[in-house]
Amino acid sequence: MLENKIVTLDERRKHIQRKEGEILLPVICNSDSLAGAVSQRACVYSGARVVLNPITDALHLVHGPIGCASYTWDIRGSMTSGATLYKNSFSTDMKEINVVFGGEKKLANALRELVMKYHPPAVFVYSTCIVGIIGDDLRAVCNASSKELNIPVIPVLSEGFRGNKRMGYKAACHAIFELIGTRVHTPQKPAINLLGEYNVAGDLWNIKPYFEEMGIDIIVSMTGDSCVEDIRKAHTAHLNLVQCSGSMTYLAKMLEEKYGIPYLKASFFGTNDMSKALMTTAKFFNDPLMVQKAEEIIKRETARTAPLIEYYRSRVSGRRAAIYMGGAAKAVSLVKAFRELGMDVVIIGTQTGKKDDYEEIGCLVNNGTVIIDDANPLELRELLTRQKANLLVSGVKERFLSYKLGIPFCDFNHDRTITFEGFDGMVNFAHEIDTTINSPVWKLHVMRTGGLINVEELCNS
Amino acid sequence: MSKNYATVNPCTMCMPLGSVMAFRGIENTMPFFHGSQGCSTYMRLHLAHHFREPIDIASSALSENGAVYGGGANLKQGLRNVIKGYDPRIIGIATTCIAETIGEDIPQLIKEFRQEYPGHSDIILIPVSTPSFKHSHEEGYNETLRAVVQTLAKKDQPSDRFNLIVAAIVSPEDVRYLKQMLDDCAWSNILLPDTSETFDAPVVDEPPKIPVGGTRIEDIKDTANSKETVTIGSCSTIIGAGEYLDCKFNIPNIVLPLPIGLEYSDIFVSKIEMITGTALSRKYELERGRLLDAMIDSHKYVAHVKTAIFGNTDIVIGVTKLLTELGMQPEVIATGSDNQVFEKAARKLAPDAVVLCNTDFSGIHSEIKKKEIELMIGPFTGRQISKAEHIPLVRLGFPNHDRMGASRQLILGYEGAMRLTDTITNTILENK
Numbered sequence: 001m002l003e004n005k006i007v008t009l010d011e012r013r014k015h016i017q018r019k020e021g022e023i024l025l026p027v028i029c030n031s032d033s034l035a036g037a038v039s040q041r042a043c044v045y046s047g048a049r050v051v052l053n054p055i056t057d058a059l060h061l062v063h064g065p066i067g068c069a070s071y072t073w074d075i076r077g078s079m080t081s082g083a084t085l086y087k088n089s090f091s092t093d094m095k096e097i098n099v100v101f102g103g104e105k106k107l108a109n110a111l112r113e114l115v116m117k118y119h120p121p122a123v124f125v126y127s128t129c130i131v132g133i134i135g136d137d138l139r140a141v142c143n144a145s146s147k148e149l150n151i152p153v154i155p156v157l158s159e160g161f162r163g164n165k166r167m168g169y170k171a172a173c174h175a176i177f178e179l180i181g182t183r184v185h186t187p188q189k190p191a192i193n194l195l196g197e198y199n200v201a202g203d204l205w206n207i208k209p210y211f212e213e214m215g216i217d218i219i220v221s222m223t224g225d226s227c228v229e230d231i232r233k234a235h236t237a238h239l240n241l242v243q244c245s246g247s248m249t250y251l252a253k254m255l256e257e258k259y260g261i262p263y264l265k266a267s268f269f270g271t272n273d274m275s276k277a278l279m280t281t282a283k284f285f286n287d288p289l290m291v292q293k294a295e296e297i298i299k300r301e302t303a304r305t306a307p308l309i310e311y312y313r314s315r316v317s318g319r320r321a322a323i324y325m326g327g328a329a330k331a332v333s334l335v336k337a338f339r340e341l342g343m344d345v346v347i348i349g350t351q352t353g354k355k356d357d358y359e360e361i362g363c364l365v366n367n368g369t370v371i372i373d374d375a376n377p378l379e380l381r382e383l384l385t386r387q388k389a390n391l392l393v394s395g396v397k398e399r400f401l402s403y404k405l406g407i408p409f410c411d412f413n414h415d416r417t418i419t420f421e422g423f424d425g426m427v428n429f430a431h432e433i434d435t436t437i438n439s440p441v442w443k444l445h446v447m448r449t450g451g452l453i454n455v456e457e458l459c460n461s
Numbered sequence: 462m463s464k465n466y467a468t469v470n471p472c473t474m475c476m477p478l479g480s481v482m483a484f485r486g487i488e489n490t491m492p493f494f495h496g497s498q499g500c501s502t503y504m505r506l507h508l509a510h511h512f513r514e515p516i517d518i519a520s521s522a523l524s525e526n527g528a529v530y531g532g533g534a535n536l537k538q539g540l541r542n543v544i545k546g547y548d549p550r551i552i553g554i555a556t557t558c559i560a561e562t563i564g565e566d567i568p569q570l571i572k573e574f575r576q577e578y579p580g581h582s583d584i585i586l587i588p589v590s591t592p593s594f595k596h597s598h599e600e601g602y603n604e605t606l607r608a609v610v611q612t613l614a615k616k617d618q619p620s621d622r623f624n625l626i627v628a629a630i631v632s633p634e635d636v637r638y639l640k641q642m643l644d645d646c647a648w649s650n651i652l653l654p655d656t657s658e659t660f661d662a663p664v665v666d667e668p669p670k671i672p673v674g675g676t677r678i679e680d681i682k683d684t685a686n687s688k689e690t691v692t693i694g695s696c697s698t699i700i701g702a703g704e705y706l707d708c709k710f711n712i713p714n715i716v717l718p719l720p721i722g723l724e725y726s727d728i729f730v731s732k733i734e735m736i737t738g739t740a741l742s743r744k745y746e747l748e749r750g751r752l753l754d755a756m757i758d759s760h761k762y763v764a765h766v767k768t769a770i771f772g773n774t775d776i777v778i779g780v781t782k783l784l785t786e787l788g789m790q791p792e793v794i795a796t797g798s799d800n801q802v803f804e805k806a807a808r809k810l811a812p813d814a815v816v817l818c819n820t821d822f823s824g825i826h827s828e829i830k831k832k833e834i835e836l837m838i839g840p841f842t843g844r845q846i847s848k849a850e851h852i853p854l855v856r857l858g859f860p861n862h863d864r865m866g867a868s869r870q871l872i873l874g875y876e877g878a879m880r881l882t883d884t885i886t887n888t889i890l891e892n893k
């Protein structure tokens with residue numbers, strides 16, 4: 001059993017399991033991070049911020065000390081086709097005096113000042129750790145400002161210590177939900193919303209044209225490249241497609257309950273998942289013409305991209321990949337994408353996966369794969385070496401650990417600048433994996449071999 | 462400048478971040494935050510982006526319970542787990558906002574830890590209070606250096622070494638340069654903190670859990686026995702390591718500006734020559750001559766170029782000095798820290814410039830527009846203004862997330878000034 005083998009803290013053992021003989025013991029998850037274990041997780045505020053920040057024309061105001069705002073300024077690679085207000089970092093920059101006497105007044109003043117200057121259609125006000133401690137009444141201040149300034153001022157209750165990133169997603173869903181349904185709108189065509197699509201590197205623009213080709217109107221993508229006006233109309237959609245299920249299922253459920261909009265899980269990453277997403281959407285609308293159109297698109301795009309993917313596949317198949325992602329939905333999509341490339345997944349982990357996520361992952365992966373919840377750098381490094389991974393797919397914090405271990409790395413998080421979604425995205429992904437794994441830098445010797453044995457060879461080559 | 466209620470695009474970071482930058486320069490030290498998990502993750506990200514190194518910072522991961530009933534249990538468990546996982550000699554404990562707000566008494570908790578776990582008595586624990594609602598990362602850095610010295614320095618036999626306290630955040634390359642110079646000139650010293658290897662580690666077969674390098678613990682102990690202290694970085698507003706050693710052990714402390722540009726480098730070198738009685742070696746005399754040559758070569762192209770400089774206080778002051786030596790025109794001189802020493806120094810260097818303290822990038826932006834700035838020098842956080850106003854930006858200092866080589870950027874000494882002069886001149890020429 002793996003538990004006996006991996007060197008880690010006792011409390012952490014049940015968070016790591018190896019799938020053996022088709023059996024997977026339950027992976028303990030969704031609990032608080034262990035003190036001193038150097039978790040890769042962020043906080044409630046971070047979860048809320050990553051979900052809401054891509055709303056391009058909203059003003060995002062962080063009520064708290066300066067650091068929290070500094071580190072989250074323009075962090076997410078979500079692209080915009082219009083407004084750029086979201087690329088700014090607004091903070092109340094709380095000082096000692098606010099901590100002692102309360103920060104409500106400063107917040108109200110800041111709101112007034114910023115709204116006068118930037119005229120946003122809506123403001124999100126995030127609370128950070130100390131706001132929860134000193135007891136500022138965020139909701140009351142927001143309500144008063146909302147009335148005074150005549151725009152929605154929405155509190156996002158995201159005190160960092162009140163849980164993990166997942167709670168932040170929830171807080172963000174609540175905030176969005178407050179906006180939805182505040183505009184009258186009647187869609188002229190079949191209309192959908194995309195939930196959990198963040199337009200990182202411009203992903204959305206790879207997939208949007210296909211839906212349009214099928215005669216579907218995307219009312220709003222939440223939240224990549226979205227604007228407040230469109231979010232307000234989201235309740236008029238006929239269907240919600242939920243991609244990043246970890247962050248947005250909650251909102252989908254609320255929309256189903258209040259507005260009766262059904263939702264379907266979808267993924268736009270990988271040829272198979274992308275095809276499936278188009279087909280299920282077409283079938284949902286129960287329109288033979290639309291289904292035919294979807295078939296056409298899938299056939300056409302697959303024919304176009306398959307040879308390219310096949311080329312890369314021939315260069316990477318058989319290699320061993322490790323996946324460590326924030327959310328489970330992406331991790332699952334990645335397993336399937338690696339299958340398309342003929343690669344084995346030998347480690348898979350998430351920061352915020354739930355029990356059913358790990359069960360799904362457990363069914364999906366091969367025997368021998370290690371599954372890990374809330375991994376820390378020491379565990380990752382041991383597992384990467386032990387499982388002989390040839391590649392790690394993860395975010396920035398893990399990148400340099402991977403490099404130091406001499407293991408190729410691919411960023412699947414906010415920092416990438418290449419699109420990975422849609423049919424073209426899969427080609428990009430395959431290309432990225434190839435250039436990463438097959439770069440000559442990994443063949444250079446870590447330690448000088450010494451001597452002049454190869455001189456002749458060098459000179460003659 | 463009167464400050465607004467809201468900060469728009471911060472030009473500063475928070476205190477615990479500075480503390481990590483100091484702790485990381487001490488041998489076998491693991492930084493640890495007492496507070497919520499998110500703070501450590503954010504700062505790890507921020508540092509990893511800049512240095513392109515794995516950055517491990519432990520956290521006591523306070524949750525709701527900890528916030529209500531006190532985080533002692535979390536802190537102690539966290540310390541034990543860090544010891545188990547990383548086997549450090551020192552754990553540097555900084556506080557995040559939440560620990561400060563609920564009023565955690567770290568020295569008391571450490572006392573309890575000592576009593577409850579006598580087996581860990583060999584581990585050195587260095588607490589430092591870093592409430593971000595009071596100061597910025599720069600003060601966090603200097604508070605930490607003082608805490609380190611305060612915990613470790615012990616009176617013993619007097620030595621003939623001098624202490625060199627780097628009281629401003631500089632790059633690993635800068636520290637490497639200083640070390641090389643001190644070594645080449647046989648100037649016997651203790652340099653604190655030494656981030657030359659720890660923030661810019663080589664690829665090796667078996668990478669260590671805590672990066673190799675940093676000022677040796679034995680050497681820090683011996684700072685109490687040096688004959689003098691030279692503190693470089695003169696903008697600090699708090700009691701630094703040098704001042705502490707002076708008060709406590711009577712070691713004279715001389716505070717100098719960061720050696721950026723010709724004259725500040727001269728001051729630095731001359732002072733150390735005086736302390737050690739040994740002259741600067743020929744290698745560096747030549748370097749100085751080449752720097753002057755480079756400055757003369759450049760002077761026509763850079764003359765009167767209206768420049769905005771922003772970022773960490775001491776670097777901004779040093780770079781402003783270099784610009785005045787070159788005949789350029791520093792017009793906007795700005796820092797996010799609330800710092801009177803900086804303000805005075807900047808006004809003296811460039812009486813006609815606008816000096817901004819405790820400002821943000823929206824403040825800097827409006828001055829840049831008013832003053833018709835032609836060149837910007839500072840961290841990558843100025844990139845949005847640079848793009849919007851079509852003004853070239855020379856990326857300099859921390860943070861730099863979008864270009865390579867931040868760890869290898871040299872700005873100190875004659876060599877640093879030379880590189881900076883070339884970069885500035887070439888940037889101007891390319892944008893003519």
Ligand code: SF4
Nearest residue numbers: 067068475500557558
């Ligand atoms: S809450 Fe954490 S990240 Fe925010 S300012 Fe305080 S220490 Fe920094």
